[in-house]
Amino acid sequence: MTEALIAGAGETQYVRRPDGAATLEVLARAARAALDDAGFEPRQVDGLAVSSFTLQPDHAVDLAFRLGLRLRWLMDDASGGASALNMLQHARRAVESGDADVTLLVAGDVLQRGAFGRLADTFNSAARDHLAPLPHGGPNALFALLTRRHMRVHGLARETYGKVVIAQREWAAHNPGAVYRTPLTMDDYLGAPLVADPLGRYDCVPIVSGADAVLVASSEHLRREPAVAIGALAGVVNADGQDGDGLRTGLAELAPRLWEEAGVGPEDVDVVSVYDDYPVMVLVQLAD
Numbered sequence: 001m002t003e004a005l006i007a008g009a010g011e012t013q014y015v016r017r018p019d020g021a022a023t024l025e026v027l028a029r030a031a032r033a034a035l036d037d038a039g040f041e042p043r044q045v046d047g048l049a050v051s052s053f054t055l056q057p058d059h060a061v062d063l064a065f066r067l068g069l070r071l072r073w074l075m076d077d078a079s080g081g082a083s084a085l086n087m088l089q090h091a092r093r094a095v096e097s098g099d100a101d102v103t104l105l106v107a108g109d110v111l112q113r114g115a116f117g118r119l120a121d122t123f124n125s126a127a128r129d130h131l132a133p134l135p136h137g138g139p140n141a142l143f144a145l146l147t148r149r150h151m152r153v154h155g156l157a158r159e160t161y162g163k164v165v166i167a168q169r170e171w172a173a174h175n176p177g178a179v180y181r182t183p184l185t186m187d188d189y190l191g192a193p194l195v196a197d198p199l200g201r202y203d204c205v206p207i208v209s210g211a212d213a214v215l216v217a218s219s220e221h222l223r224r225e226p227a228v229a230i231g232a233l234a235g236v237v238n239a240d241g242q243d244g245d246g247l248r249t250g251l252a253e254l255a256p257r258l259w260e261e262a263g264v265g266p267e268d269v270d271v272v273s274v275y276d277d278y279p280v281m282v283l284v285q286l287a288d
Helices: 023-038 060-067 080-097 115-121 125-131 139-154 158-172 186-191 251-262 279-287
Strands: 004-011 047-051 073-077 102-109 194-196 210-218
Touching: 004 023, 004 080, 023 060, 023 102, 023 210, 047 060, 047 080, 060 073, 073 080, 080 102, 080 210, 115 125, 139 194, 139 279, 158 186, 158 279
Parallel strands: 047 073, 047 102
Antiparallel strands: 004 210, 102 210
16 A cells, blocks of 8 residues: 655744735645645645635635646645644545545635634534624633633642643744744733633633645655654544533544554653643643
């Protein structure tokens, strides 16, 4: 079987307030960076997957046209934070099966002032019909409820979540592409204004604009080394049937299989990257 490898990656500069560039332009910049990193030209790409909330009314097929791509495989994903792994999983199978040889995965958004509020109110029919009329204030209020439940179940105080936030800032200080790089202290964290009790300003997701891209290619079509093998990859959608307490994710179900397929254990891991929309979810995922 053909092996699918990560051949390159690219990222635009993330910014708090966009400079007027449209979403399509930012996605194109990330795509170009990934192609340059992998040593490919657009004419060699025959697969494309796109995730973006603000590309509308355009879609993946429109971005393909603007990038000058002639494709055999196309995917449009609007799963938000789950899109990255979802697209990677499908791209890997597309390359392995021969449906595409070189697939470009692009994700990103440009959110002008007020755009995120409109996005939160119309994210899906449930948000539009039941939350927007309240008004609910977006995801902050929802994750405040989840955080309060997590605190009660595990007997935690705000300082525990603050340690997550402070650690993230420490790592961000080493990343020239990070938007927020100023170190935080626990006093900074606890003294910040409350947004939705118990969430303060530094618990909440900062809205930024930018894009990332990854190139997945078959081993036979690599332009240059090194490329990165995908050790283990799996996903589960609607793991609890929307009937859980929010304190357990599908990772708990997948973890044993992933460790086994990868041939490593937790003690072998040097870097952990966790989806960090809110500090409580970092702790939940690490536990899973």
